[in-house]
Amino acid sequence: MRIDIITIFPDYFTPLDLSLIGKARRSGLIDVRLHDLRRWTYDRHHTVDDTPYGGGPGMVMKPEPWGEALDEITADADAGTPRLILPTPSGLPFTQQDAVRLAKEPWLIFACGRYEGIDARVAVDAAQRMPVEELSIGDYVLNGGEVATLVIVEAISRLLPGVLGNVESITQDSFAPGTMDNLVEGPVYTKPPVWRGHEVPPILLSGHHAAIDRWRRDEALRKTARNRPDLIRRLDPESLDKRDREV
Numbered sequence: 001m002r003i004d005i006i007t008i009f010p011d012y013f014t015p016l017d018l019s020l021i022g023k024a025r026r027s028g029l030i031d032v033r034l035h036d037l038r039r040w041t042y043d044r045h046h047t048v049d050d051t052p053y054g055g056g057p058g059m060v061m062k063p064e065p066w067g068e069a070l071d072e073i074t075a076d077a078d079a080g081t082p083r084l085i086l087p088t089p090s091g092l093p094f095t096q097q098d099a100v101r102l103a104k105e106p107w108l109i110f111a112c113g114r115y116e117g118i119d120a121r122v123a124v125d126a127a128q129r130m131p132v133e134e135l136s137i138g139d140y141v142l143n144g145g146e147v148a149t150l151v152i153v154e155a156i157s158r159l160l161p162g163v164l165g166n167v168e169s170i171t172q173d174s175f176a177p178g179t180m181d182n183l184v185e186g187p188v189y190t191k192p193p194v195w196r197g198h199e200v201p202p203i204l205l206s207g208h209h210a211a212i213d214r215w216r217r218d219e220a221l222r223k224t225a226r227n228r229p230d231l232i233r234r235l236d237p238e239s240l241d242k243r244d245r246e247v
């Protein structure tokens with residue numbers, strides 16, 4: 001997968017050199033390219049923002065640098081058609097299902113806005129040449145799109161074949177399609193069996209794998225009901241067996 005990130009703060013993305021994503025980049029599994037938006041400004045101050053039409057507080061990002069940046073980056077015709085991702089508080093909620101869907105894309109471009117956002121015409125113009133998605137990572141306001149882009153890139157990259165050593169752990173993720181659809185995962189434990197007087201639930205040391213799987217599903221249902229009753233309401237009753245309904 002190719003990922004282009006356009007930002008006025010490229011240093012925000014040094015975390016993508018670390019850990020599993022860093023390893024995936026070095027092995028060529030993911031091709032991440034950072035672009036400083038100011039490269040497409042030509043005035044002495046490399047201006048990327050201006051006052052909002054209609055008045056109001058703050059500044060808006062000018063359309064010209066974005067248009068030229070996207071033109072140059074997408075001119076790389078042999079890489080296929082990219083999908084443009086625009087993090088914004090007003091976007092569609094980004095979910096695990098979106099991560100699964102976007103992990104299948106060959107090329108993503110992330111436009112990291114700042115100030116009060118990017119001139120709306122940038123998304124309209126880009127949509128004439130590629131699919132554009134405005135995505136929110138949650139109902140809180142950040143100062144720009146960089147942190148949201150890091151979140152989305154990590155959620156997608158960990159699903160790419162070869163990035164995580166243990167594929168199994170993906171299927172047991174919270175919200176993972178299939179067994180964990182709309183459930184959060186339950187508690188996890190490791191050695192020692194007793195720590196500060198706290199015991200690991202004996203079932204997990206029993207070796208009875210069917211019973212262990214049952215216990216884990218019960219705990220996932222309990223934790224989902226406690227922390228995410230909104231997800232319980234979304235559960236397809238067909239996906240619940242008789243035992244589930246007793247939890």
Ligand SMILES: Nc1cc(-c2ccc3ccn(Cc4ccccc4)c3c2)n[nH]1
Pocket residue numbers: 087088089112113114115116117118135136137138139140141142143144145146148
């Ligand atoms: N889920 C999520 C995404 C963002 C986000 C993404 C990109 C930008 C670009 C500028 N801002 C600041 C901003 C403040 C207020 C109104 C609009 C924009 C951004 C915030 N916040 N929260």
